[in-house]
Amino acid sequence: MLGWFKKKLSGRKEEAAVEKTAAQVDVQIDAQVDGTEELDPSTSSSPVTAEKKPDKVTPAVPAAVPAAEPAPTAEAAEQGDADGQGKDQEKEQEKPQRPSMFKRLQERLGKSRNHFVHRLDNLLLGRKKIDQELFDELEEILITADLGVNTAMALLDAAKSSVKREQLSDPQALKKVLRDKVLSFLRESDQPAELVLPESGPFVIMVVGVNGVGKTTSIGKIAAKFVGSGQSVLLVAGDTFRAAAIDQLKIWGDRTGVEVVAGPPKSDPSSVVFDGVAKGVAKDYDVVIIDTAGRLHTSVNLMEELKKIRRVVGKNLSTAPHEVMLVVDATTGQNAISQARMFNEAVGITGLTLTKLDGTAKGGIVANICHELKIPVRFIGIGEQVEDLRDFDPEEFVDALFSVEEGS
Ligand SMILES: Nc1nc2c(ncn2[C@@H]2O[C@H](COP(=O)(O)OP(=O)(O)OP(=O)(O)O)[C@@H](O)[C@H]2O)c(=O)[nH]1
Known part of the structure; x- marks a missing residue:
């Protein structure tokens, strides 16, 4: 988790003593929100108080571990070092969780998928060849997907030049071309915050x-x-x-x-x-x-x-x-771009959180923001639960957006 935030103290502290995993915190908070669990003072009280602060710790979790991945406890890490089983246990725990986190993302992006990718599929499935008429319809789909005119046009141009360069004739191949180009836009702005630690x-x-x-x-x-x-x-x-x-x-x-x-x-x-x-x-x-x-x-x-x-x-x-984070509501679509521009002018934005992607068909705004603003997206919000604020992973996002859900 927090792939963009590398622990600044690694190397300064040898002790790896993560007492509580992210997953445990999430579960606990959800239980409190649901009212199903009282706060357990032994696990929930802050490890951080002004008066009594624990030694700083180097998390046992490497920075690149994705949000879904539970951090191993210090005990497990120690065990893993000792007999090599800790990692195996970790993998076992991850197995059921990874697909379900991806599935949740996929589901929560459902409105955007319906609006953009399903329309794209319908267009491409119904065609036998790539011609100008297909490009015209593709242009309309891209523009109405809240990608913004510039980004939509850049995608269309990329599609046209790939068709020419690779001599593509099967309309289906265009989906991969578009997916790859969207991913390249998302990666354009992706940069880790540890650069400013x-x-x-x-x-x-x-x-x-x-x-x-x-x-x-x-x-x-x-x-x-x-x-x-x-x-x-x-x-x-x-x-x-x-x-x-x-x-x-x-x-x-x-x-x-x-x-x-x-x-x-x-x-x-x-x-x-x-x-x-x-x-x-x-x-x-x-x-x-x-x-x-x-x-x-x-x-x-x-x-x-x-x-x-x-x-x-x-x-x-x-x-x-070290980070000025602008939070934008994805449901506002293109307005998010002008908000970002004006906040950037005033205080210099270094990272973005895009919330409420679950409630909108305007998921294309993510690609537009990355392409137009070149400001890294740190987190995306796909719901009200704690685990619904996800570390932004361009590849995972594009996979979820372009995927076809089972049974659909
Ligand atoms: N569906 C959904 N709701 C969200 C998400 N993120 C935040 N919300 C909801 O949006 C509403 C507003 O959230 P706040 O955190 O109060 O917003 P704020 O920006 O601090 O508001 P102000 O203090 O008025 O500026 C709350 O009901 C949140 O639960 C998200 O990713 N998805």
Whole structure:
């Protein structure tokens, strides 16, 4: 999990003592949300408190392990080293989980698949040859799939030149050409966040976006991921505008066992953020995640306030923020592009989280964002559960989007 975030301390700490796997955190939080399980203080209370903080740990999970993969416990890792069985056990555990995580992604992208790939299949299946008429219809499908005109045209051009170069005559072959090109767009912007990891001090993530896109929810889920991989996390309630937003973040703090720095409602967000980063540095947290109030990208005053918050983040840690993450709601389609442009101009976006891909047929927006903006997508949201915030894996995404579901 958190493939983009490589533990900055690897090498600085030899101890591998992940006490709780990401999967365990997810299950526990889900159970609490469902009301089926009380919080078990022995497992849920934060490994991170200001007063009593455990030694930093190097997760036993390598950075490239995908979100679905359960992190081995320190015990299992030790066992594996001793008799080589730990890895086998791990593989056994993974077997049923991997396909089901993929299947969930596939299902959650159902609306986008119906809108784009099923239409594509219908077009290609009904044709015997590749001609201009086919390209005209393909163009319409691409444009209406929320890929945006530029990206749709780039795809169409790629399809045309492949047909020419490889002398393709079977319309079916076009599907693979398009799949490969979409994947290349997604990879264009893909770059790991470890490139910006600080030499010392916490990795500071400032989360921004318009109202209601899912910032606070995503922060809670990201915190759960970090906790699951053995990182100490501090949340900062920089959204002082709504009292409910502070409460919402505190609830996530309780659920994930993570401390939250908050001020009174309507207090100056910059001052809360200043205190939060100061605490993160003083107490040597691994990760500090800052929530900010939702704001319209077109509101000059609010964007100025965001610039100020960004400057304040750097007062206690000159290299911070290491990630300015824009959360965008995929259901807004092309509007996500203009949001990203304006937030980028104001505060310099370094990563994206795209939420609510489960509720939209506009999944093509992911390719459009990667192609147009060249900003890496870190996470995608495909539902309300903790495990529904997925590390973005271009290949997995394209496979799920272009796949044909069994029985369909
Ligand atoms: N279906 C679905 N719902 C989501 C997803 N991500 C977030 N949500 C929901 O979106 C709603 C808004 O989420 P919040 O986290 O409150 O959004 P916010 O950006 O913090 O909102 P403001 O504080 O008003 O700016 C909540 O009901 C979330 O559960 C997702 O990936 N899929």
